[in-house]
Amino acid sequence: MEQGSARGQTFYPACPPAVIGYGSAAGGKEGDGPLGPSFDRVSGDDTFGEKSWEAAESRMQQLALDAALGRAGLHTGDLDLLLAGDLLNQCISSSFAARAAAVPYLGLYGACSTMGESLALAALLLGAGYGAYAAAVTSSHFCSAERQYRTPLEYGSQRAPTAQWTATAAGAVVLSARGTGVRVTAVTIGRVADKGIRDAANMGAAMAPAAYDTLRAHFSDTGRGPEWYDLILTGDLGHLGHRIVTDFFARDGLKLTNYTDCGLLLFRRQEQDVHAGASGCGCSAAVLTAWLLPGLERGLWRRVLFCPTGALLSPTSTLQGESIPGICHAVVLEGGD
Amino acid sequence: MEQGSARGQTFYPACPPAVIGYGSAAGGKEGDGPLGPSFDRVSGDDTFGEKSWEAAESRMQQLALDAALGRAGLHTGDLDLLLAGDLLNQCISSSFAARAAAVPYLGLYGACSTMGESLALAALLLGAGYGAYAAAVTSSHFCSAERQYRTPLEYGSQRAPTAQWTATAAGAVVLSARGTGVRVTAVTIGRVADKGIRDAANMGAAMAPAAYDTLRAHFSDTGRGPEWYDLILTGDLGHLGHRIVTDFFARDGLKLTNYTDCGLLLFRRQEQDVHAGASGCGCSAAVLTAWLLPGLERGLWRRVLFCPTGALLSPTSTLQGESIPGICHAVVLEGGD
Numbered sequence: 227m228e229q230g231s232a233r234g235q236t237f238y239p240a241c242p243p244a245v246i247g248y249g250s251a252a253g254g255k256e257g258d259g260p261l262g263p264s265f266d267r268v269s270g271d272d273t274f275g276e277k278s279w280e281a282a283e284s285r286m287q288q289l290a291l292d293a294a295l296g297r298a299g300l301h302t303g304d305l306d307l308l309l310a311g312d313l314l315n316q317c318i319s320s321s322f323a324a325r326a327a328a329v330p331y332l333g334l335y336g337a338c339s340t341m342g343e344s345l346a347l348a349a350l351l352l353g354a355g356y357g358a359y360a361a362a363v364t365s366s367h368f369c370s371a372e373r374q375y376r377t378p379l380e381y382g383s384q385r386a387p388t389a390q391w392t393a394t395a396a397g398a399v400v401l402s403a404r405g406t407g408v409r410v411t412a413v414t415i416g417r418v419a420d421k422g423i424r425d426a427a428n429m430g431a432a433m434a435p436a437a438y439d440t441l442r443a444h445f446s447d448t449g450r451g452p453e454w455y456d457l458i459l460t461g462d463l464g465h466l467g468h469r470i471v472t473d474f475f476a477r478d479g480l481k482l483t484n485y486t487d488c489g490l491l492l493f494r495r496q497e498q499d500v501h502a503g504a505s506g507c508g509c510s511a512a513v514l515t516a517w518l519l520p521g522l523e524r525g526l527w528r529r530v531l532f533c534p535t536g537a538l539l540s541p542t543s544t545l546q547g548e549s550i551p552g553i554c555h556a557v558v559l560e561g562g563d
Numbered sequence: 564m565e566q567g568s569a570r571g572q573t574f575y576p577a578c579p580p581a582v583i584g585y586g587s588a589a590g591g592k593e594g595d596g597p598l599g600p601s602f603d604r605v606s607g608d609d610t611f612g613e614k615s616w617e618a619a620e621s622r623m624q625q626l627a628l629d630a631a632l633g634r635a636g637l638h639t640g641d642l643d644l645l646l647a648g649d650l651l652n653q654c655i656s657s658s659f660a661a662r663a664a665a666v667p668y669l670g671l672y673g674a675c676s677t678m679g680e681s682l683a684l685a686a687l688l689l690g691a692g693y694g695a696y697a698a699a700v701t702s703s704h705f706c707s708a709e710r711q712y713r714t715p716l717e718y719g720s721q722r723a724p725t726a727q728w729t730a731t732a733a734g735a736v737v738l739s740a741r742g743t744g745v746r747v748t749a750v751t752i753g754r755v756a757d758k759g760i761r762d763a764a765n766m767g768a769a770m771a772p773a774a775y776d777t778l779r780a781h782f783s784d785t786g787r788g789p790e791w792y793d794l795i796l797t798g799d800l801g802h803l804g805h806r807i808v809t810d811f812f813a814r815d816g817l818k819l820t821n822y823t824d825c826g827l828l829l830f831r832r833q834e835q836d837v838h839a840g841a842s843g844c845g846c847s848a849a850v851l852t853a854w855l856l857p858g859l860e861r862g863l864w865r866r867v868l869f870c871p872t873g874a875l876l877s878p879t880s881t882l883q884g885e886s887i888p889g890i891c892h893a894v895v896l897e898g899g900d
Contacts, residue, residue: 229566229577229692232643235667237693240566278883306569307752314877315652317672318885321755321875325888330572330752332680333875333890335654335670343669347684354691355566356574374879415644415667418658538658538670540651542711546615548655551662553670 230354235440236414236447237346239353243360244405245559247300248515249293251286253368253394256512259493264516265395266293272369272394280318283367286396286508287312287323290515291363294398298359305329305400306357309348311340312365312507313392315374319365337536338433338462339416340364341511342555345399345532349410349557352403359403365396366506375426375541386427390464390505393492397511399519407562408522414444414556418538422549426539429550430467430489430502433535436552437463438474440533444556452482456527459518461510461535461554464489464503488513488534510534518559528561567691572777573751573784574683576690580697581742582896584637585852586630588623590705590731593849596830601853602732603630609706609731617655620704623733623845624649624660627852628700631735635696642666642737643694646685648677649702649844650729652711656702674873675770675799676753677701678848679892682736682869686747686894689740696740702733703843712763712878723764727801727842730829734848736856744899745859751784751893753777755875759886763876766887767804767826767839770872773889774800775811777870781893789819793864796855798847798872798891801826801840825850825871847871855896865898 228240250265257268267289269275274285287310295302308327310320311334324331336343344362352360369379371392377383401410419436437460445451452458452475460471468487475482488510489503514532521527533556539548565577587602594605604626606612611622624647632639645664647657648671661668673680681699689697706716708729714720738747756773774797782788789795789812797808805824812819825847826840851869858864870893876885 231692232694237688240692280879280883311672313653315879316650316674316875316877318875318877318880320672321888321890322880322885325755325757325875328754331755331890332684332752333672335648335657335672337653347669350691350693351574351687354687354693355568355577356687356691357569415669417665418662418668420662538653538655538662540653540655542617542652543655543659546617548659551658553658553668 234447235443236412237350238412239350241353242409242411243349243352243401243403245399245408245519246402246405247294247298247400248519249290249398250512250515251289251396252512256393256395256492261492261516279367279370280314283319283365283370284322287319287363287365288326290396290398291361294400298400300359302327302329305359305361307351307360309334309344310363311335313371336553337538338505338507339534339536339553339555340507341397341514342534342557345557346413346555348401349413352401361398361400363398364507364511366392366508368392368394371506385501387501388428388466389501390429390489390503391500392506393504393508393512395508395512397515408519409560410557411560412558414440416440416554418551418553420549420551424549426544429505429537430464431470432537432550433552434463434467434470436554437471437533437535440554440556452480455484455529455531457530458485460487460533462489462505463487463535466502522559522561525561530559532557532559571784572780573749574687575749576686578690579746579748580686580689580738580740582736582745582856583739583742584631584635584737585856586627586735587849587852588626588733589849593730593732593829598829598853616704616707617651620656620702620707621659624656624700624702625663627733627735628698631737635737637696639664639666642696642698644697646671646681647700648672650708673890674875675842675844676871676873676890676892677844678734678851679871679894682894683750683892685738686750689738698735698737700735701844701848703729703845705729705731708843722838724838725765725803726838727766727826727840728837729843730841730845730849732845732849734852745856746897747894748897749895751777751781753891755888755890757886757888761886763881766842766874767801768807769874769887770889771800771804771807773891774808774870774872777891777893789817792821792866792868794867795822797824797870799826799842800824800872803839859896859898862898867896869894869896
């Protein structure tokens with residue numbers, strides 16, 4: 227059996243792992259959105275029966291993982307590796323969910339790119355012979371994120387037009403080293419990109435250069451153009467970030483006709499009053515597990531480039547006057563025969 | 564060429580990567596400790612010329628990585644992957660250091676186990692053909708950690724006897740897929756362990772069960788006993804945690820005669836007034852890069868089990884009454900011929 231390989235920023239597993247399960251959990255507002263009927267679990271009051279928003283977020287990860295394991299016909303103990311991360315300080319949603327899972331755990335921090343990072347790493351590890359089954363999980367919660375990054379909800383702060391709405395959602399994907407169906411055939415690991423944006427209420431603009439950088443690297447490494455894919459789906463750039471990426475490629479003479487963004491798909495942007503769109507680790511995780519993977523299974527697309535984006539700021543770095551570094555990891559998902 | 568393999572929680576790269584560079588940076592108190600003369604860079608005032616403690620911590624990561632690349636005879640751009648993490652909210656020391664490095668970046672969160680997690684993942688990825696060179700980096704800073712986890716330094720809070728002193732230090736290791744010398748031949752990925760400790764000033768007790776769990780898994784997976792190793796070195800358990808692990812194994816009828824802890828090696832515990840010992844991501848990173856790897860190169864030991872430990876709490880989880888989950892990843896380092 228061959229080894230994996232690398233070319234530039236793009237890495238190829240020798241044996242592309244298969245997606246054998248996926249699951250999602252989401253809050254009430256997400257349940258009212260266009261993907262609502264597709265979520266495995268929805269909590270009307272966003273608490274999932276827990277006493278704090280942080281515990282609710284952790285609970286969402288467990289529910290999403292349970293749903294993914296159920297589809298895969300596996301139990302938690304069958305997992306060789308669990309890779310997870312979230313937005314909370316010290317990634318407590320993931321750590322406490324991993325405590326319940328009690329399997330080998332790798333904690334990640336890629337901000338809202340974490341669904342891409344966890345899926346990429348899980349695919350590379352399984353595709354190299356390191357175990358039979360791995361799960362990639364991530365989450366965000368509007369209420370825990372607002373009070374941590376911005377202000378407590380009770381303050382009723384006004385939101386800027388460029389602001390995005392942090393998704394209350396979690397997604398989990400179970401990969402198998404063997405198996406048929408949708409497979410992860412390559413991943414492009416992003417570099418940190420920072421064009422000097424300092425407005426923490428404009429994440430789309432801060433992350434768009436990272437998405438552009440990773441997509442360019444991916445096309446260059448693979449020799450593929452955007453048209454090789456039936457769909458290119460970036461992380462949570464929202465309305466503004468999506469337009470910036472489109473503009474960047476237009477300047478290169480490339481018209482992206484098959485390109486959308488998870489931040490545009492989770493909510494009805496105008497009616498649900500989410501300004502520039504959805505964001506948060508849970509945004510791309512929910513869109514992946516409630517829309518993209520089911521669509522790939524149904525044959526709506528055969529080749530998809532899934533590119534979650536993250537803004538690597540903290541409230542402290544913003545207060546210290548730092549600009550906002552962004553990152554984007556790209557994962558190639560190909561439908562089964 | 565063969566693929567990697569897994570047995571239980573233990574993963575074996577098909578081609579064990581070699582350590583071709585390591586570097587360290589540390590603060591003044593660490594410079595005054597027993598490892599002081601071995602650090603590549605020491606800053607007397609702990610600022611490394613930066614305006615904030617957070618920026619100083621990020622600078623330490625860059626200095627440690629520069630030193631490691633220097634020993635390896637490489638430039639930053641030669642790295643196929645950079646894996647890093649730290650204790651700060653949203654891992655900003657690592658993100659901002661990665662921004663300067665501008666190579667493919669995977670952010671990790673394993674609290675003080677991060678040197679183990681980053682080294683383990685770098686070894687598994689390189690050992691499977693995913694690139695030629697990777698760096699594993701981590702850091703902590705006493706001043707940024709104190710104000711984030713406990714109280715601002717200016718309050719002059721009294722410390723409990725079980726408290727440990729967060730190291731102001733960073734360590735970086737550069738691995739090569741080819742090469743001779745010290746190699747990473749296996750890693751054991753830990754599960755989250757939580758025995759209900761709620762005292763955030765007693766991390767040693769909170770993390771010791773995770774160290775015991777990972778060590779037991781490692782011995783069981785590999786069929787090796789502790790005596791197979793010339794040295795077993797846990798993360799930052801300090802005086803109390805080290806004693807708990809020793810006691811746990813004694814109950815199993817195993818006397819660990821070759822076992823010490825990074826938290827006991829960084830400072831002169833009594834004279835430097837650090838209570839139960841050193842802690843922080845930078846503790847095991849500094850001991851690895853200023854003591855363990857040079858010693859392995861000099862032939863002081865031939866087989867070492869390096870097991871950094873992490874406490875996966877946050878100030879929020881503590882205030883919400885949660886207990887402290889711990890984790891420990893073990894990395895097998897074997898000296899060259």
